[in-house]
Amino acid sequence: MEKLFEQINRHSEEVLEKTIAWRRDFHQHPELGNQEIRTSKIIAEHLRSLGVDEVYDHLGGSTGVIGIVHGAYDGPTVGLRADMDALPIKEITKVPFASTDTQHWGDQGEVPVMHACGHDIHTAMLMGAAEAICNMRNSLHGKVMFVFQPAEEHHASDWVGKSGAAAMVEEEVYIQNRPEAFFALHVETDAPEGSAGDVVLVPGLAGGFCMWIFKLMIHGKGGHGASPWVGTDALVNGAEILLGLQTVISRNVDVYHNHATLSIGTFHSGKKFNVVSDLTTMEGAIRFTDLEQKDYMKERVEETVNHIAASGRCTADLEWTWIPPLYNDAALVADIKPKLAKTIGAEKIIEDRERIFKFLDDYAFFMEETPGIYATLSVVNDPTDHYKTHQIHDADFHANEKAFINGIKSLVTFAVSYGIDK
Ligand SMILES: [Zn+2]
Numbered sequence: 001m002e003k004l005f006e007q008i009n010r011h012s013e014e015v016l017e018k019t020i021a022w023r024r025d026f027h028q029h030p031e032l033g034n035q036e037i038r039t040s041k042i043i044a045e046h047l048r049s050l051g052v053d054e055v056y057d058h059l060g061g062s063t064g065v066i067g068i069v070h071g072a073y074d075g076p077t078v079g080l081r082a083d084m085d086a087l088p089i090k091e092i093t094k095v096p097f098a099s100t101d102t103q104h105w106g107d108q109g110e111v112p113v114m115h116a117c118g119h120d121i122h123t124a125m126l127m128g129a130a131e132a133i134c135n136m137r138n139s140l141h142g143k144v145m146f147v148f149q150p151a152e153e154h155h156a157s158d159w160v161g162k163s164g165a166a167a168m169v170e171e172e173v174y175i176q177n178r179p180e181a182f183f184a185l186h187v188e189t190d191a192p193e194g195s196a197g198d199v200v201l202v203p204g205l206a207g208g209f210c211m212w213i214f215k216l217m218i219h220g221k222g223g224h225g226a227s228p229w230v231g232t233d234a235l236v237n238g239a240e241i242l243l244g245l246q247t248v249i250s251r252n253v254d255v256y257h258n259h260a261t262l263s264i265g266t267f268h269s270g271k272k273f274n275v276v277s278d279l280t281t282m283e284g285a286i287r288f289t290d291l292e293q294k295d296y297m298k299e300r301v302e303e304t305v306n307h308i309a310a311s312g313r314c315t316a317d318l319e320w321t322w323i324p325p326l327y328n329d330a331a332l333v334a335d336i337k338p339k340l341a342k343t344i345g346a347e348k349i350i351e352d353r354e355r356i357f358k359f360l361d362d363y364a365f366f367m368e369e370t371p372g373i374y375a376t377l378s379v380v381n382d383p384t385d386h387y388k389t390h391q392i393h394d395a396d397f398h399a400n401e402k403a404f405i406n407g408i409k410s411l412v413t414f415a416v417s418y419g420i421d422k
């Protein structure tokens with residue numbers, strides 16, 4: 001058995017340089033959710049070049065890719081997930097591979113795009129892991145499914161009401177080959193300096209929050225700004241709804257018990273100073289910890305919105321997307337820990353729920369049906385590094401590449417040693 005872990009380490013180290021190169025390339029050419037055309041093409045070509053037995057692309061309603069490699073021996077199917085999408089953020093880092101790309105983003109037209117959530121890293125590490133695993137086929141029991149999903153950060157140019165993972169789990173090829181166990185990593189930036197390569201791994205509730213994302217459309221009736229009583233002003237009504245929604249948590253939820261927040265991230269209305277606005281749109285999210293209040297939270301938003309809309313003689317439409325909480329299978333965590341200790345080292349496995357608690361990821365859709373693990377990989381700078389790491393989703397987000405080897409090793413270890421006694 002010891003030999004297997006030596007193999008994992010060697011094969012992972014062999015693909016490290018390539019992984020860094022892929023990541024820099026993806027970082028320089030980021031693509032928004034459901035528009036990961038270049039990225040998914042590179043992934044599918046790579047999997048085919050490795051001789052992965054089954055490769056499917058254009059999945060999840062857009063750009064998803066699934067590869068399935070068959071091992072030399074019979075056994076279960078294990079799934080590994082990476083997300084591919086970037087964010088509409090203008091990068092300000094000074095790295096030589098910083099993004100200057102733009103892409104179309106719905107009403108907002110052409111926007112700057114940046115891999116500010118590390119999905120370039122997830123994708124590159126899984127491509128590296130796929131190569132290492134293919135090179136270990138002769139000792140592989142069962143199959144490994146590589147899932148590259150689009151749109152983890154949700155909708156792209158249009159509101160599709162469904163994120164990438166939710167669309168991927170409905171794919172026929174996924175349903176037919178559904179893995180027995182799943183593993184995914186997300187980069188972590190709220191970690192101490194010098195912690196690069198730490199893998200935070202906890203049993204049970206991983207990210208503590210679940211989330212309702214919503215899009216709200218308030219319809220009024222236009223008219224001349226000189227006679228606003230003739231029209232029905234969707235802008236004023238939208239403003240009242242925006243404020244009314246602030247009471248959904250503060251006056252309806254026991255926040256000591258259910259840790260909840262409601263934020264509205266966008267508000268658009270109106271075309272011109274002298275035209276009564278006939279449409280207001282908003283997008284927001286409710287994040288909370290008590291799953292039992294799932295329906296209640298949604299109902300309180302609906303009631304608040306509909307009643308305030310009616311008071312202004314407007315009508316309102318709400319569209320919802322649900323993101324479940326991340327829940328790690330305790331038996332899987334117990335099984336993988338001693339194995340990971342042999343590849344990344346016991347001191348790099350961190351059981352600190354606080355460090356992972358704020359995470360929300362639509363990967364939870366895979367774990368609703370399949371026992372799985374969601375772990376994080378610290379990519380924080382070392383004290384001597386020139387570039388400092390900023391939070392994910394920050395225009396100055398920068399990752400410490402020294403962390404990547406532990407990411408690759410973790411993916412490979414999980415896939416190759418699953419079901420094998422330690
Ligand atoms: Zn993100």
Ligand SMILES: [Zn+2]
Pocket residue numbers: 117118119152186
């Ligand atoms: Zn992310």
